[in-house]
Amino acid sequence: MKFETVRAVPIGRADVAELTRNLGRVVPVDAIGVAAEKGDRPKRRDRTAAELAELARPGKYSFAPRQPSGALRIADEEFRPVRDRVNAEECRNFFRNYPKDDTPPPYWFKNRFNACHGITLLSEHYEVRNGRPFLTGAMTVDAVAMVSMNENSRSSEVSLRLWDWNKIGEYPTDKKWVFGAGCWETAPRGKDCLPDSVTHYGTPDQWKNNPERTQTIQYPTDGMTIPEDPSPHGIEQRQLYEIDPYVYLPDSPPPAKTFYDAPSVPQRCDQGRTAVSPNYVRGSDCVFHEQAGVFQLSVSDDRVAESAQLIRDAIDNVSSTKPGTVDKPNAWIPGKFGTAHPLHRLYHDQIGRDNNGAAAIEACKKYFTPNYKDRNDPNDPEATNDCDEYPFRTTYQGVQFTINDNNDRSYAVRPVLSRQNQKAGDLLGQFMANDHLGEEDPFYVWIHD
Numbered sequence: 221m222k223f224e225t226v227r228a229v230p231i232g233r234a235d236v237a238e239l240t241r242n243l244g245r246v247v248p249v250d251a252i253g254v255a256a257e258k259g260d261r262p263k264r265r266d267r268t269a270a271e272l273a274e275l276a277r278p279g280k281y282s283f284a285p286r287q288p289s290g291a292l293r294i295a296d297e298e299f300r301p302v303r304d305r306v307n308a309e310e311c312r313n314f315f316r317n318y319p320k321d322d323t324p325p326p327y328w329f330k331n332r333f334n335a336c337h338g339i340t341l342l343s344e345h346y347e348v349r350n351g352r353p354f355l356t357g358a359m360t361v362d363a364v365a366m367v368s369m370n371e372n373s374r375s376s377e378v379s380l381r382l383w384d385w386n387k388i389g390e391y392p393t394d395k396k397w398v399f400g401a402g403c404w405e406t407a408p409r410g411k412d413c414l415p416d417s418v419t420h421y422g423t424p425d426q427w428k429n430n431p432e433r434t435q436t437i438q439y440p441t442d443g444m445t446i447p448e449d450p451s452p453h454g455i456e457q458r459q460l461y462e463i464d465p466y467v468y469l470p471d472s473p474p475p476a477k478t479f480y481d482a483p484s485v486p487q488r489c490d491q492g493r494t495a496v497s498p499n500y501v502r503g504s505d506c507v508f509h510e511q512a513g514v515f516q517l518s519v520s521d522d523r524v525a526e527s528a529q530l531i532r533d534a535i536d537n538v539s540s541t542k543p544g545t546v547d548k549p550n551a552w553i554p555g556k557f558g559t560a561h562p563l564h565r566l567y568h569d570q571i572g573r574d575n576n577g578a579a580a581i582e583a584c585k586k587y588f589t590p591n592y593k594d595r596n597d598p599n600d601p602e603a604t605n606d607c608d609e610y611p612f613r614t615t616y617q618g619v620q621f622t623i624n625d626n627n628d629r630s631y632a633v634r635p636v637l638s639r640q641n642q643k644a645g646d647l648l649g650q651f652m653a654n655d656h657l658g659e660e661d662p663f664y665v666w667i668h669d
Contacts, residue, residue, distance in 0.1 A: 221348040224395065225477045226469050228339040230324055231315040234360045236388060239344075243389045246352045262402040262464040262481050264410075275406055275486050276446045276460050279512035279562060279662030281329075294516050294668065295647035300654055301331035302371045302503035308381035308432060311336035311364040326483035329511045332655055333369040333504055337482050338362070341467055345391045357389035359424065365401065365465040367485060369504035374441065374489055376506060378403075378418050378463060379434040385424045396421050398468040403437050406460045406486065411443040413461060437463070439489045439506055446488075456490040456658065461506070463487070486510065492658055499653055500567060507656040512562055513663035515651045517644065520669050526636035527608050527644035531555075532667040534610045534632035541632035542587035551630035553610065554617050555665045562662035563615040565652055576618030580609035583619060583633040592635040605635035612648060616660065 267275070311328060315338030318324040327335045345357040366379040380399050387393070398421040403413035418435040439461050446458045465482040488509035492501040517528040533540045535556040545551045554561035566572055584592045584607035595603045610632050611617040622631045657663055 306334035336366040357391035374505040381432040407444040411440040414438040524644040557664040557666035575620040576613035579620040606641040608636040
């Protein structure tokens with residue numbers, strides 16, 4: 221009897237020399253395991269209410285320093301992260317170059333619309349002689365599975381790319397390798413995607429001739445909404461789906477392990493762009509909601525320098541701002557990239573946003589006199605100030621919300637050049653819309669210099 225197994229190792233870490241040394245050796249059957257009873261693709265998992273709630277929780281992760289991407293860039297009205305699609309080469313390089321003493325994450329998120337999973341697949345070929353399995357050959361191949369949300373659409377492109385088939389010893393080259401991805405709503409009785417499974421197959425030679433393959437997936441609009449939808453009256457119709465890539469080697473009898481089930485990646489879809497406004501959220505109608513947004517400014521940017529300086533002072537040295545630490549010796553201000561305290565978008569509550577703005581103005585009058593608008597710049601006599609505040613009035617951490625909470629969390633206000641304050645506000649609004657940050661979605665602020 222002959223059979224194959226398949227497993228995944230981090231890209232670039234398959235020990236070909238060790239495999240070569242083991243050719244012809246007996247391998248204990250219990251080291252191989254039992255055949256997976258999964259059929260030809262993954263199935264929707266049964267999850268508890270708590271697990272479903274955790275999957276739906278937005279902003280659990282932010283882009284790590286080891287995950288630089290085009291999404292982490294200075295705010296720009298023209299930048300659309302949904303258009304900054306992940307490609308196979310950069311995905312492979314991310315996983316290949318990940319520090320060898322660390323375990324790479326299951327997915328690299330280039331931005332909130334593009335993600336990929338990268339592995340080296342190792343298949344070992346055995347011959348059973350006198351009831352004992354001998355390792356006679358192996359095959360390795362680098363693989364990346366990519367998911368890219370389509371702009372202004374409730375769909376995504378699911379792609380697979382394979383490189384560097386490497387045969388070791390005797391391995392059946394006529395064996396078909398099946399790659400695919402299941403897609404469904406996470407709710408137990410939820411809808412399947414259209415199609416509900418992407419499947420590509422072929423022998424190693426056939427894959428070499430056609431190494432990258434793509435399938436469009438549509439996410440239904442008539443599924444089950446996320447419980448306790450924070451949007452008013454559920455107008456956004458938020459729903460949760462997941463994509464589950466896999467690899468399968470058919471026709472290998474037990475004790476073969478012939479199924480590699482990659483980690484699934486959840487995404488949230490909604491109708492905010494069409495039912496609310498494209499100025500509220502845009503990009504795609506689906507987003508990798510577990511990734512928090514990152515709004516970036518620079519104090520070297522003449523368009524927003526004074527506003528960026530206020531933010532940097534607020535999150536790095538609160539005592540240099542007003543009200544500072546006078547009434548709160550342990551004052552701190554949230555939103556700094558790299559901390560556990562993000563900001564959360566406030567959109568649907570217009571009164572809340574207005575109250576945040578009014579409270580900031582009152583603070584400016586208190587700490588900088590009612591004449592805070594007067595700039596008195598002889599080089600620019602027409603220039604005036606605005607009352608700038610951080611956290612932003614369009615967040616649940618704005619000035620009035622902070623005052624109402626009555627704890628050590630604080631805020632900062634300062635008169636800044638009007639045109640810079642307004643430009644920073646424009647960039648913030650563009651960022652939240654382009655990054656598809658919905659009501660209560662978390663995000664961070666990163667001042668580069």
